[in-house]
Amino acid sequence: xxxxxxxxxxxxxxxxxxxxxxxxxxxxxxxxxxxxxxxxxxxxxxxxxxxxxxxxxxxxxxxxxxxxxxxxxxxxxxxxxxxxxxxxxxxxxxxxxxxxxxxxxxxxxxxxxxxxxxxxxxxxxxxxxxxxxxxxxxxxxxxxxxxxxxxxxxxxxxxxxxxxxxxxxxxxxxxxxxxxxxxxxxxxxxxxxxxxxxxxxxxxxxxxxxxxxxxxxxxxxxxxxxxxxxxxxxxxxxxxxxxxxxxxxxxxxxxxxxxxxxxxxxxxxxxxxxxxxxxxxxxxxxxxxxxxxxxxxxxxxxxxxxxxxxxxxxxxxxxxxxxxxxxxxxxxxxxxxxxxxxxxxxxxxxxxxxxxxxxxxxxxxxxxxx
Amino acid sequence: xxxxxxxxxxxxxxxxxxxxxxxxxxxxxxxxxxxxxxxxxxxxxxxxxxxxxxxxxxxxxxxxxxxxxxxxxxxxxxxxxxxxxxxxxxxxxxxxxxxxxxxxxxxxxxxxxxxxxxxxxxxxxxxxxxxxxxxxxxxxxxxxxxxxxxxxxxxxxxxxxxxxxxxxxxxxxxxxxxxxxxxxxxxxxxxxxxxxxxxxxxxxxxxxxxxxxxxxxxxxxxxxxxxxxxxxxxxxxxxxxxxxxxxxxxxxxxxxxxxxxxxxxxxxxxxxxxxxxxxxxxxxxxxxxxxxxxxxxxxxxxxxxxxxxxxxxxxxxxxxxxxxxxxxxxxxxxxxxxxxxxxxxxxxxxxxxxxxxxxxxxxxxxxxxx
Numbered sequence: 204x205x206x207x208x209x210x211x212x213x214x215x216x217x218x219x220x221x222x223x224x225x226x227x228x229x230x231x232x233x234x235x236x237x238x239x240x241x242x243x244x245x246x247x248x249x250x251x252x253x254x255x256x257x258x259x260x261x262x263x264x265x266x267x268x269x270x271x272x273x274x275x276x277x278x279x280x281x282x283x284x285x286x287x288x289x290x291x292x293x294x295x296x297x298x299x300x301x302x303x304x305x306x307x308x309x310x311x312x313x314x315x316x317x318x319x320x321x322x323x324x325x326x327x328x329x330x331x332x333x334x335x336x337x338x339x340x341x342x343x344x345x346x347x348x349x350x351x352x353x354x355x356x357x358x359x360x361x362x363x364x365x366x367x368x369x370x371x372x373x374x375x376x377x378x379x380x381x382x383x384x385x386x387x388x389x390x391x392x393x394x395x396x397x398x399x400x401x402x403x404x405x406x407x408x409x410x411x412x413x414x415x416x417x418x419x420x421x422x423x424x425x426x427x428x429x430x431x432x433x434x435x436x437x438x439x440x441x442x443x444x445x446x447x448x449x450x451x452x453x454x455x456x457x458x459x460x461x462x463x464x465x466x467x468x469x470x471x472x473x474x475x476x477x478x479x480x481x482x483x484x485x486x487x488x489x490x491x492x493x494x495x496x497x498x499x500x501x502x503x504x505x506x507x508x509x510x511x512x513x514x515x516x517x518x519x520x521x522x523x524x525x526x527x528x529x530x531x532x533x534x535x536x537x538x539x540x541x542x543x544x545x546x547x548x549x550x551x552x553x554x555x556x557x558x559x560x561x562x563x564x565x566x567x568x569x570x571x572x573x
Numbered sequence: 574x575x576x577x578x579x580x581x582x583x584x585x586x587x588x589x590x591x592x593x594x595x596x597x598x599x600x601x602x603x604x605x606x607x608x609x610x611x612x613x614x615x616x617x618x619x620x621x622x623x624x625x626x627x628x629x630x631x632x633x634x635x636x637x638x639x640x641x642x643x644x645x646x647x648x649x650x651x652x653x654x655x656x657x658x659x660x661x662x663x664x665x666x667x668x669x670x671x672x673x674x675x676x677x678x679x680x681x682x683x684x685x686x687x688x689x690x691x692x693x694x695x696x697x698x699x700x701x702x703x704x705x706x707x708x709x710x711x712x713x714x715x716x717x718x719x720x721x722x723x724x725x726x727x728x729x730x731x732x733x734x735x736x737x738x739x740x741x742x743x744x745x746x747x748x749x750x751x752x753x754x755x756x757x758x759x760x761x762x763x764x765x766x767x768x769x770x771x772x773x774x775x776x777x778x779x780x781x782x783x784x785x786x787x788x789x790x791x792x793x794x795x796x797x798x799x800x801x802x803x804x805x806x807x808x809x810x811x812x813x814x815x816x817x818x819x820x821x822x823x824x825x826x827x828x829x830x831x832x833x834x835x836x837x838x839x840x841x842x843x844x845x846x847x848x849x850x851x852x853x854x855x856x857x858x859x860x861x862x863x864x865x866x867x868x869x870x871x872x873x874x875x876x877x878x879x880x881x882x883x884x885x886x887x888x889x890x891x892x893x894x895x896x897x898x899x900x901x902x903x904x905x906x907x908x909x910x911x912x913x914x915x916x917x918x919x920x921x922x923x924x925x926x927x928x929x930x931x932x933x934x935x936x937x938x939x940x941x942x943x
Contacts, residue, residue, distance in 0.1 A: 533923035553903035
């Protein structure tokens, strides 16, 4: 077990329907509640397993929607119920992470808060831990810190962060100034980014001192700041529900990247730590396939392997979540996702377009399947 | 309603697992018991509906396996229980049709017997009836008569029958001598056949006087002939089971084409009636798709159409037999057959190779799914 990092707290925002993983991921049972890698642990559980040793007991907080609170508590009983925060309604990532930071600041003072998605996969514990330790050092020095992931190719599915000069931070020898963030590029642009050696994937992992974050918020989005402070002050009191009902609906809906990372980077306040561990956001079925062990002909099965009968279908991905036999004949790169009430058949090349099926079902009024 | 044809009886051999339609068709619930055209009637029921008006009440007999007798009786209650003959074990088409002919000869004398598969689809009632009437006339004149189907293309899935000279049969103006039968040809050969104008598909429909058939059998396969005569004599007596147990296992396993059609044709005893009605043996999923009404982009759904959500998948075939939502994205020509305990995903181009999946499952010991 690694030693925990003093003054380090973690918030895990657990939201997002994982639409591109339909019908495996549903609004009522989203991606983070699933064991998508066949490891025996769900993505949320793996995220907690990875971070709790670094914070020590009591150092991990989860922010999730009210409908998922019971499932989260059931999956990670090692997290105290008081550290599972329920959002009354989704108001995007800045409100979720800001709420946790404000509650942590109220409870513990100016600790370092790291934010890590509940539904990403990471490979390489030691590299991950060393990046976090560097990130905490940079956060303690006053920076908003992002982890820049070593790109394995010119992906068009992720945003990029550009690294600038080394900052010479004590305990963070690899930490550089973040020269800026970019949205998801086209493939040509992504390749140009990588050729410079300066760009890494922005995986949405942030580390920052609670008061630094709240200070930036007070400047950038005072309404959000004031609301979060008021809610945090009431959180552990009988007034929580009343204050939440009053203030939560007024909070601006905005992503943390737009609210903090981009404007603060422009002012020289964001640092980037190189993360050379494996990372995947399990964003679609092509990504999921790449995370599963393959058969001799490069096929992948999530679920009982005996239920998949593949003939002349190399690189196919089969998810046997309904307990039925699934036979695939003559369809290389097929994606077959079999669940008790809905079946998806597509190809790896269409993995990014699964949302169009969900849109179709919504149009057809089949909301109970979403 | 057409008038019935005096002295005309029909036997419907109802066997065959329909392996290429797995998992829709199973050994325990084969193709003929299914409504494969969405008409509301199963293939067996449609076959009886088509033929009973031509024979009149009491004129249609079904020969099937013991395990299917109850299902057959349930589907066609208009056929008297004494006219549903159970084979103790499958011994190929000559034994099945010969048994029916021998029982009919014993009960009714030298009637004309027409044999029609339980699991084919026919389009064009009047053309069908006129072909049958011509065929009965040729059978009464002493010929073994086959219906030659007008080919819609150079199919490699069917055998062909070659027509010779007109026979000038009273009541059968189109009846010609059958110059010979061929096995399933390759596409080049099939095209050459069609270019001559002399070849038609052999759909396995035969008409022949019962005593003519039994006379040919006595010459060609005396063991089969003697066994069938003995079984038929005992059929409507308390001795049936004992004689069946004694003789049935001794009967040669042979198809009627090899047992009768080919050798008798070589001796000039087979006639062919042109059949210009639509015909399909529903042999595989490509064939099934061609029989179903299409959507705007040429897709086909068997089952509840609302359960199929097709996006960018023109010409796909979806069978929604499990009551679940089936979404297909970006797979033109896909075949998705959804049943409660097994799912098949393939393409129209692989329709003839579905047997390889069944073979795989047998190898894997999943016989309960076959």
